[in-house]
Amino acid sequence: MSGLSIGQVAERTGLSVHTLRFYEREGLLAQPVRRGTAGHRVYNEGDVAWLGVCIRLRASGMPLTDIRRYTELVRAGQGNEVQRLEVLREHQERVLAQMHELDECLKLISHKVAIYEGRLGLRDNVTDCAP
Amino acid sequence: MSGLSIGQVAERTGLSVHTLRFYEREGLLAQPVRRGTAGHRVYNEGDVAWLGVCIRLRASGMPLTDIRRYTELVRAGQGNEVQRLEVLREHQERVLAQMHELDECLKLISHKVAIYEGRLGLRDNVTDCAP
DNA sequence: GTAGAACCTAGAGCCAACTCTAGGTCAAAC
DNA sequence: GTTTGACCTAGAGTTGGCTCTAGGTTCTAC
Numbered sequence: 001m002s003g004l005s006i007g008q009v010a011e012r013t014g015l016s017v018h019t020l021r022f023y024e025r026e027g028l029l030a031q032p033v034r035r036g037t038a039g040h041r042v043y044n045e046g047d048v049a050w051l052g053v054c055i056r057l058r059a060s061g062m063p064l065t066d067i068r069r070y071t072e073l074v075r076a077g078q079g080n081e082v083q084r085l086e087v088l089r090e091h092q093e094r095v096l097a098q099m100h101e102l103d104e105c106l107k108l109i110s111h112k113v114a115i116y117e118g119r120l121g122l123r124d125n126v127t128d129c130a131p
Numbered sequence: 132m133s134g135l136s137i138g139q140v141a142e143r144t145g146l147s148v149h150t151l152r153f154y155e156r157e158g159l160l161a162q163p164v165r166r167g168t169a170g171h172r173v174y175n176e177g178d179v180a181w182l183g184v185c186i187r188l189r190a191s192g193m194p195l196t197d198i199r200r201y202t203e204l205v206r207a208g209q210g211n212e213v214q215r216l217e218v219l220r221e222h223q224e225r226v227l228a229q230m231h232e233l234d235e236c237l238k239l240i241s242h243k244v245a246i247y248e249g250r251l252g253l254r255d256n257v258t259d260c261a262p
Numbered sequence: 263g264t265a266g267a268a269c270c271t272a273g274a275g276c277c278a279a280c281t282c283t284a285g286g287t288c289a290a291a292c
Numbered sequence: 293g294t295t296t297g298a299c300c301t302a303g304a305g306t307t308g309g310c311t312c313t314a315g316g317t318t319c320t321a322c
Contacts, residue, residue, distance in 0.1 A: 007268065017269085018311055026309095038318050040269055053239065060236035064309070085247045092240045099233050102226055105191035108184065109223045116216045138298065148299085149281055157279095169288050171299055195279070 003036075004043040013051050020051075027068045028054050030075055060095050134167075135174040144182050151182075158199045159185050161206055191226050 010017045024033060024041075030050045036042040057067050070087045073080045141148045155164060155172075161181045167173040188198050201218045204211045 056236045056239050059232050081247045081251050088240055088244050095233055095237050099230060101190050102230050105187045106226050108187050109219055113219050116212045119212050
C-alpha cells in the first residue's frame with residue numbers, strides 16, 4: 001500500500017523532486033523520510049497527506065519558516081496545542097486579510113474591465129472615470 | 132494643491148522612498164515624474180492615484196513586469212484598449228483563482244483550529260481526524 | 263557488460279522585489 | 293558659515309523560495 005519513491009510523490013503532489021528534497025532539508029516533514037535500498041527515500045501516504053497540508057499553507061502565503069515551526073510542534077507531540085492554535089489562528093487572520101485585499105482588488109479590476117468594455121462598445125452605459 | 136515631495140508620497144502611499152524610486156526606474160509610473168529645484172521629484176495627485184492602483188495590483192500578486200506592461204499601454208494612449216483588457220482579464224482570472232485557493236486553505240485551517248479548540252476543551256463535539 | 267533511468271548529496275545559481283550604501287547637492291535654521 | 297535634513301544617483305546587497313549542476317550509486321533491461 002505505502003512505499004512511494006520521490007518521483008511518485010512528485011507526480012502526486014505536483015512538487016518537483018528538487019522541491020521535495022528542499023522541503024525535507026527545510027524540516028517541513030512531520031517525520032524523517034524512511035530510506036530504502038541505496039538510500040532512496042521511501043514516502044508513505046501520511047507523508048503525502050502532510051505535504052498536501054504544506055502545499056495549502058504555502059499557497060495561502062504562509063512562509064516556510066512558519067510551516068517549519070508548525071511542523072516542529074506537531075512533531076513534538078501532544079502538549080503544545082496552545083502554540084499550534086496560535087500559529088494557525090495567526091495565519092487564519094492573514095488569510096482573511098488577504099482575501100479582503102483580493103476582494104478590493106477585484107472590485108478595482110472589474111471596474112476597469114467594465115470601463116474598457118464600455119469604450120470598446122462591448123457593454124453599454126458605463127460611466128468612465130480616471131485613472 | 133499638487134506638488135508633493137517623494138517623502139510626502141511615501142507617507143501617503145505607505146511605500147518607502149526607496150521603493151518609489153525603484154518603481155519609477157521599473158517604469159511603473161504613467162507619466163515621468165516632474166523635477167523641481169535640485170532635481171527633486173515633484174509628484175501630483177494623479178501620480179499618487181496611479182501608485183494606489185499599482186499597490187492594489189501588486190497586493191493581488193500581479194508581477195511588476197505585468198504592471199509595467201499595463202502602464203506602458205496606458206501611457207501609449209488610446210487605441211490599445213483590447214490589450215489593456217487582455218492584461219486586466221488575465222489578472223482577474225488569477226485573482227479569482229487565488230481567492231478560491233485561499234478559500235480552500237481557510238477551510239483547512241478552520242478545521243484544524245476547531246480540532247485544537249476541541250482538544251483543549253474550548254469547544255465541544257468536534258470529531259477529530261488526521262492529519 | 264553496458265546503457266539508461268531513477269535516485270543520491272552538497273552546494274551553486276537564479277529570480278523577483280525590494281532595501282540599503284556611498285558619496286554628493288541643496289536650502290533653511292541656527 | 294556650518295549643521296541638519298531631505299533629497300539625488302548608481303549600484304551593491306538581501307531575502308525567500310525555489311531550481312539546477314556536478315559527480316556519484318544502483319537497479320533493470322538488453
